[in-house]
Amino acid sequence: MSSVLQTLPIPAGVAAASALPRLARALDGNGPALLPVPADDALETARLTESLRPGEPVDESVALVVATSGSTGVPKGALLSAAALRASGAATHARIGGRGGWLLALPAHHIAGMQVLARSVLAGTEPVIMDVTRGFDPAALPAAVARMAGPRRYTSLVPTQLIKALEVPEACEALAELDAVLLGGAATPAPVRARAEAAGITVVRTYGMSETCGGCVYDGVPLDGARVRIEDGRVLLGGPMLASGYRGLPDHPAFAEPGWFRTDDAGTLADGVLTVTGRLDDAISTGGLTVVPQVVEAVLAGHPGVAECAVIGLPDPRLGQRVTAVVVPIAGGEPTLAQLRAHVATTLDVTAAPRELHLVDALPLRGPGKVDRRALVARFGGPAAR
Structure with a gap:
């Protein structure tokens, strides 16, 4: 059976919280499938809607259609079920020490930011939201962290944000108060990680993508239920957090093998620890x-x-x-x-x-x-x- 895909406009700044009720219904399996789009960026919204076609049918098992970042410039839409998103959230909280409050410092229409909102819903907590419309300002971190409820507190950043924060002592002190700073979206240079750890920041390196509900491998170790294998040097990922495919591309080779997603990343697996060495197409x-x-x-x-x-x-x-x-x-x-x-x-x-x-x-x-x-x-x- 199918339903109709609807857009989920996500405003910038604290107004992003307005998306939480519809997201909660989608995670419960009670709402229509949603396509997150940036409410304040008409060009990006037009690009996503043209490619991913809200208003047209989508399988009723789908909760979210999340656009890939698109190395080719053409976004694909990962079909994420409510079960996959819940599995991802549960496995994340189990790995980092339990449910807690989250700080959103990323655009929420991308998978990393969307997962901050989704994990907040699953944890029953209210996220604290930074306004990154004009870019990430590390000077705003202390006030944002001070507003977070405990007992455990988390955020998710990309390496460029952490690099900026390391130049602001007060921002470092604020991040050091958190129980974990998930760091993904790109490779983290070892010197940056060393500086962060020296500043007392609990960095957790994450690896994953829209097709796996975001990070599914933390510090090289798959989350509970996640699976990793290497085939001819290529990383393949599986598990309950896997997307069911791409919107409108039922025969895409990345999902050709049931239960597995063929990434474009090269890597090695030794003693259960994954090392990603780079992108095959780069x-x-x-x-x-x-x-x-x-x-x-x-x-x-x-x-x-x-x-x-x-x-x-x-x-x-x-x-x-x-x-x-x-x-x-x-x-x-x-x-x-x-x-x-x-x-x-x-x-x-x-x-x-x-x-x-x-x-x-x-x-x-x-x-x-x-x-x-x-x-x-x-x-x-x-x-x-x-």
Whole structure:
């Protein structure tokens, strides 16, 4: 049987709480399927509605249709049942120490922010909501955390937000008061994690996506019920929090094997611990060799002059692609290409060392916190000094 998909407009700031009653009905299995959209962003709402077609039928088992962040620029809609969302929420609370209050500091139409609202509903608590319309302001964290009810308190951030918070002592102190800060959406540089832990912040690295109701692997270990396997270097995920497919794409190969989702991520599994090494579709072919950008980024992040970085492949007439680093330098420091090449070469093969460097004020993002590599390639894809 089917119902009709309806939009769930989510206002910015504290008004996002207005979505909670409809979300609660969906989680109970008593409401129509909902497509979360940003109420204050007409262009993004139009993009999502055009692709995911509210007003048309959807299977009655579906509670939410959550858009993927879309590395291709075209969003797909993960079909999430109420049972999958409840399983995800229960497994999360079981792993981090029980139900508690949540702080929403992410856009709620993406899966990470939506899960903060959903977990609040499942925990029977009222979320505290920060206004991130104009971006994340770490100076607002102390007041927001002070409004949270206990006894346990949590939030969910992306790495770029944590990096900003680490520069504000009062924000660090506020995050250190929380029982857990879930960190996902993108890889967390090891130096950033070390700084956070040194500041007393309980960081829990999460891995997952819209297709798995958000994070289903915490600190490399699958949540209760979640399953992970590696096939030809590719990460596959399964479990009760799995989506039932994509809206309008019943034969999509990512869901071809019943009970499993084929990610686009490369990884390894050792002693039950998953390590994600990068995205298969981001791999750079340079001089006949393959370079995984995330591996290079992890090394570059350890350079004292690098605050944030991204590695991309740009067209090269001789190599096919050249490894290019885009770096947000630390305040008052500008690392040179030679310095970064030497730094990478101490850990990785010299093939992985960047041949081109661009210094920027900030990295473009897509979704809640992933670096928009396509935007960087478009920006720097032309001739540049090397």
